[in-house]
Amino acid sequence: MASLDLLTPHLGKIKIPGPNQLIYKDECVYSFDNPESETGLYVSLVTFLGFGRNYVEQYFQKTDNAVFLHIYTEKKPVPEPEKTGDGPEKKITRLAIGVEGGFDPDSGKAKYTYTNHYSVVALPGFHTYPWPNPDLPEVVRKSVQAIIDAESPFKMAEMAALEGTWDGETREVSVHAVNLKQLDNGVKVPPSGWKCNKCDLTNNLWLNLTDGSILCGRRFFDGTGGNDHAVEHYRETGYPLAVKLGTITADGKGDVYSYAEDDMVEDPYLADHLKHFGINVQQLQKILSSLVVHGRKRHFTYITVKVI
Ligand SMILES: [Zn+2]
Numbered sequence: 001m002a003s004l005d006l007l008t009p010h011l012g013k014i015k016i017p018g019p020n021q022l023i024y025k026d027e028c029v030y031s032f033d034n035p036e037s038e039t040g041l042y043v044s045l046v047t048f049l050g051f052g053r054n055y056v057e058q059y060f061q062k063t064d065n066a067v068f069l070h071i072y073t074e075k076k077p078v079p080e081p082e083k084t085g086d087g088p089e090k091k092i093t094r095l096a097i098g099v100e101g102g103f104d105p106d107s108g109k110a111k112y113t114y115t116n117h118y119s120v121v122a123l124p125g126f127h128t129y130p131w132p133n134p135d136l137p138e139v140v141r142k143s144v145q146a147i148i149d150a151e152s153p154f155k156m157a158e159m160a161a162l163e164g165t166w167d168g169e170t171r172e173v174s175v176h177a178v179n180l181k182q183l184d185n186g187v188k189v190p191p192s193g194w195k196c197n198k199c200d201l202t203n204n205l206w207l208n209l210t211d212g213s214i215l216c217g218r219r220f221f222d223g224t225g226g227n228d229h230a231v232e233h234y235r236e237t238g239y240p241l242a243v244k245l246g247t248i249t250a251d252g253k254g255d256v257y258s259y260a261e262d263d264m265v266e267d268p269y270l271a272d273h274l275k276h277f278g279i280n281v282q283q284l285q286k287i288l289s290s291l292v293v294h295g296r297k298r299h300f301t302y303i304t305v306k307v308i
Pocket residue numbers: 196197198199200201215216226227228229
């Protein structure tokens with residue numbers, strides 16, 4: 001086991017998730033890696049976002065969040081029962097499904113057992129601590145146990161959908177979020193009293209997350225709306241992400257638009273991106289309507305099967 005001293009500098013940032021915290025332990029937020037992947041999944045003990053091996057270092061470098069729960073799910077085929085003699089194990093006497101002695105619908109299908117292997121991992125060196133582990137600091141033990149015990153967000157979204165409390169809107173994580181360029185131009189955004197930098201509009205304003213410019217939204221066909229200053233700014237600069245002012249909440253979420261991707265998107269680093277311009281939100285937390293990240297199709301398929 002790696003030295004526990006390596007964890008000490010990070011203990012202050014580690015959080016114990018509450019019952020409503022969403023925990024992304026099913027799939028990497030940027031790729032299709034999941035716990036069954038060869039290299040498993042890394043779940044941050046700070047933000048509870050999940051990352052595959054190819055993205056976890058990038059995330060660490062961006063955020064300095066160093067401690068993860070590593071989940072690897074081992075999938076093993078169930079061994080076929082030994083056969084006696086040369087004949088089939090069961091002689092099919094009647095062609096009937098579900099009748100004793102009849103055709104077994106599961107025969108010929110591979111069966112698997114799933115075993116979860118957990119460990120605590122500290123970057124950058126991928127130092128590994130076995131789990132369960134009474135020697136780990138208390139905050140680490142509690143955080144890890146809560147992650148293991150938590151319902152997955154996919155399941156929570158499914159339940160919410162079935163209860164009619166999910167509005168069906170999904171937002172993909174923007175590809176521009178993780179390495180978003182933010183200019184050190186000294187711009188500080190006040191908490192209120194905003195105005196478009198190019199006209200007199202004071203509502204429908206978008207804060208560009210690269211340079212902190214505040215500009216008005218699109219003009220609609222009927223002449224209402226803004227004066228297109230935000231989208232024109234994107235065409236001139238290529239700065240891809242903007243958050244709508246007035247939608248940012250204390251838990252670090254907001255309506256983020258990606259001009260480059262031409263869609264509303266999820267920015268998992270919104271709190272950090274806002275901090276750059278002097279806006280301090282509390283803690284990164286995702287919302288139910290943006291739950292289903294890459295799993296959208298799978299999710300809808302599953303719901304359809306269950307409802308019909
Ligand atoms: Zn304007």
